[in-house]
Amino acid sequence: MKSCYIDIHCHFERCSGKEAIARAQQAGVGIICTQGTDGETNAQSLVLAHTFPEVKACMGLYPIIALEMTDIEIEVLLKDIRTHARDSIAIGEVGMDFKDDITQHARQKEIFTKVVRLAQELDKPLIVHSRKAELACIELLEELEAKKVIMHCFCGKWSLAQRIIANGWYLTVPTSVTRSEQFQRYAKELPLTQLFCETDAPYLHPDKTVTTLSNEPAYVIASYEAIARLRGMKLTDVRDQLFANYQTLCAKR
Numbered sequence: 001m002k003s004c005y006i007d008i009h010c011h012f013e014r015c016s017g018k019e020a021i022a023r024a025q026q027a028g029v030g031i032i033c034t035q036g037t038d039g040e041t042n043a044q045s046l047v048l049a050h051t052f053p054e055v056k057a058c059m060g061l062y063p064i065i066a067l068e069m070t071d072i073e074i075e076v077l078l079k080d081i082r083t084h085a086r087d088s089i090a091i092g093e094v095g096m097d098f099k100d101d102i103t104q105h106a107r108q109k110e111i112f113t114k115v116v117r118l119a120q121e122l123d124k125p126l127i128v129h130s131r132k133a134e135l136a137c138i139e140l141l142e143e144l145e146a147k148k149v150i151m152h153c154f155c156g157k158w159s160l161a162q163r164i165i166a167n168g169w170y171l172t173v174p175t176s177v178t179r180s181e182q183f184q185r186y187a188k189e190l191p192l193t194q195l196f197c198e199t200d201a202p203y204l205h206p207d208k209t210v211t212t213l214s215n216e217p218a219y220v221i222a223s224y225e226a227i228a229r230l231r232g233m234k235l236t237d238v239r240d241q242l243f244a245n246y247q248t249l250c251a252k253r
């Protein structure tokens with residue numbers, strides 16, 4: 001496959017379908033990894049991947065949604081991921097979230113452990129959400145010896161970002177890099193061989209004056225531009241390295 005720009009994490013079912021695809025094509029974005037967060041969006045993810053060749057399905061279980069599910073419902077969802085393993089490229093969006101008053105940390109760990117074990121069984125990368133649970137996610141993933149990990153929109157300390165890199169995992173530069181010093185530092189200093197770019201569309205629009213949820217995969221170029229500018233590299237060279245990362249981690253074998 002020819003090199004192209006990649007949006008490694010978005011919620012494409014919430015973007016404007018055909019028009020968003022046309023704008024992505026125009027921008028040279030040829031791979032769009034849409035995330036599933038529950039049974040319904042996992043199914044949508046598969047349909048979108050069948051509909052648009054650019055879209056790659058990920059199937060997951062969002063940590064806060066998981067807290068409202070019974071063990072049996074979780075088993076059914078994980079079984080569904082296993083059944084469709086050949087049609088998906090990664091297990092995402094998954095992880096843990098300790099924001100606000102969410103106190104069920106032990107339950108989240110129990111569920112995330114099942115998810116990680118499934119990803120290992122299927123030999124798929126995990127696309128991990130870790131809001132306010134950065135260290136807990138890293139520790140659990142280390143304990144379970146997870147190898148294929150993409151930490152999405154990681155907001156932990158710089159020392160934890162370095163620990164992620166030392167573990168051989170990946171970090172993303174989201175489109176909000178335009179206004180985030182932390183993501184600018186990732187773009188500038190972390191090894192290019194362990195980076196991806198993402199929009200998290202419809203969230204994280206690169207233009208902070210845009211307050212509607214209208215980010216979309218075409219705008220992932222803003223992340224690539226930040227990396228190229230901060231490193232003094234050619235945009236196409238950044239594109240080619242991140243494409244190689246994708247081939248290494250996600251491409252079907």
Ligand SMILES: [Zn+2]
Nearest residue numbers: 009035093200
């Ligand atoms: Zn997301």
